[in-house]
Amino acid sequence: MMSGAEESDDLMCCASCGIAEVDDIKLRKCTACYLVRYCSVKCQREHRPQHKRVCKKRAAELRDEILFKQPQSSHWGDCPICCLPLPLDRENSTIMSCCSKTICDGCYGANMIREQDQKLKHTCPFCRNPAPESSEDVEKNLIKRMEVNDAFAFYQMGWRKFNQEGDYKSSFEYYSKAAALGDIESHFQLSLMYRNGHGIKKDEKKVVYHLEEAAIGGHPDARLNLGCIEEDNGRDDRAVKHWIIAANMGHDDSLENLKLVYREGLLASPQIYREGLVSKEDFASALRAHQTAVDATKSPHREVAERFWREEAARGDE
Numbered sequence: 001m002m003s004g005a006e007e008s009d010d011l012m013c014c015a016s017c018g019i020a021e022v023d024d025i026k027l028r029k030c031t032a033c034y035l036v037r038y039c040s041v042k043c044q045r046e047h048r049p050q051h052k053r054v055c056k057k058r059a060a061e062l063r064d065e066i067l068f069k070q071p072q073s074s075h076w077g078d079c080p081i082c083c084l085p086l087p088l089d090r091e092n093s094t095i096m097s098c099c100s101k102t103i104c105d106g107c108y109g110a111n112m113i114r115e116q117d118q119k120l121k122h123t124c125p126f127c128r129n130p131a132p133e134s135s136e137d138v139e140k141n142l143i144k145r146m147e148v149n150d151a152f153a154f155y156q157m158g159w160r161k162f163n164q165e166g167d168y169k170s171s172f173e174y175y176s177k178a179a180a181l182g183d184i185e186s187h188f189q190l191s192l193m194y195r196n197g198h199g200i201k202k203d204e205k206k207v208v209y210h211l212e213e214a215a216i217g218g219h220p221d222a223r224l225n226l227g228c229i230e231e232d233n234g235r236d237d238r239a240v241k242h243w244i245i246a247a248n249m250g251h252d253d254s255l256e257n258l259k260l261v262y263r264e265g266l267l268a269s270p271q272i273y274r275e276g277l278v279s280k281e282d283f284a285s286a287l288r289a290h291q292t293a294v295d296a297t298k299s300p301h302r303e304v305a306e307r308f309w310r311e312e313a314a315r316g317d318e
Contacts, residue, residue: 015051016043033058063212068241071218074249075184079104080126087297088220088250097141099127100152109305151181158186168199179210184217191222215242220251227257240278247286250293258286 012021015036021027027037030044033055038044076086076093080101086093087104094108095101103125111125122131132138139160145153158174161167172193178186191210194203208229214222223246230239240261246254262283 012037014039014043016047030055032056033062066216067212068245069216070245070248071216073218074220075214075218076102079107081107082299082301084299084302085293085296092302095152095156096124096126097132097138097145097153097156098124098129100145100150100156101126104302105309106299106302106305109308110301113308149181151178151183151186154178154181155183155186155189158189162189162198168193172199179213184214184219187211187214187217188219188222191225215245218249220246220249220254224251224254224257227254244282244286248289248293250290250297252290255286255290258283 012027013019014027015030016038019025019039021037021039025039027039030036030038030051035054035058036047036051038047073085074088076088078084079086079093081103084104084106086102092105094103094105096103101124107125112122114120115122123129124131132141139157142153142157142160146157154174155178158171158178161174162171172190175186175189175193179190187210191207191214192198193200194206194210196202208226211222211226211229215226223242227239227242227246230236230242240258243254243257243261247258258278261278262280
């Protein structure tokens with residue numbers, strides 16, 4: 001085994017030709033594994049046959065370190081007004097086309113109550129711009145946001161093209177742009193398009209890539225799907241890891257999968273219990289974390305808003 005000094009010396013030399021890094025020679029790390037350095041593209045290509053196996057192994061290890069790290073929150077983040085975590089259920093929040101903010105129903109409802117009491121025109125609770133009165137107004141807002149490279153605006157336009165117009169080609173283009181700008185939900189939507197072949201050729205590798213990008217960004221549904229793919233491939237330990245991470249974020253379906261694994265052993269490998277991958281302690285920990293995540297999305301003003309929306313719905317049915 002090399003000492004730390006020897007490793008340091010080797011890292012400062014080209015892995016192919018052995019030339020040392022000096023003032024006029026700069027070495028660049030292999031961007032896949034970060035284990036070795038090269039003085040030129042030529043040296044990197046010549047060394048590739050020797051390095052390929054080790055490189056792939058280390059690159060996979062680095063990817064897993066990122067992939068299986070517990071996100072601090074879901075990809076929805078916090079409500080920008082009350083700063084509490086947004087619920088995973090999209091029915092409990094509202095996306096504003098004017099500023100691309102996602103507002104929890106508590107803050108949106110409080111704004112509605114205030115406007116009704118003071119007989120004010122309806123405005124965005126965050127940026128106070130007038131609320132759009134038509135689908136055309138919404139689209140105009142999105143176009144303005146896209147002109148400044150707002151990733152979430154590109155996602156919203158992609159969603160509209162897919163769900164309201166059935167224009168899969170345009171939807172794919174908008175989702176791709178949004179994903180390139182860092183939108184996590186768009187990665188998830190792209191995984192569904194590649195899986196189902198909506199407007200594009202089915203591609204399982206791209207399905208997994210976009211699911212992993214979404215999962216790293218805190219998307220619990222992506223975690224659920226990745227776990228199912230790993231289960232189908234017989235890699236039960238990886239499936240359980242994904243579901244535990246998603247359950248810790250308050251994801252109900254992932255918690256249900258863990259319950260099935262714990263109670264009935266529905267995964268492909270019976271030895272999963274002998275290996276202790278889903279112990280009583282692991283399951284109890286996931287239950288506690290799930291409940292904590294759910295409780296974090298609750299607040300008195302959200303409960304008031306829920307009653308308000310129920311009353312509004314009841315009046316609408318009369």
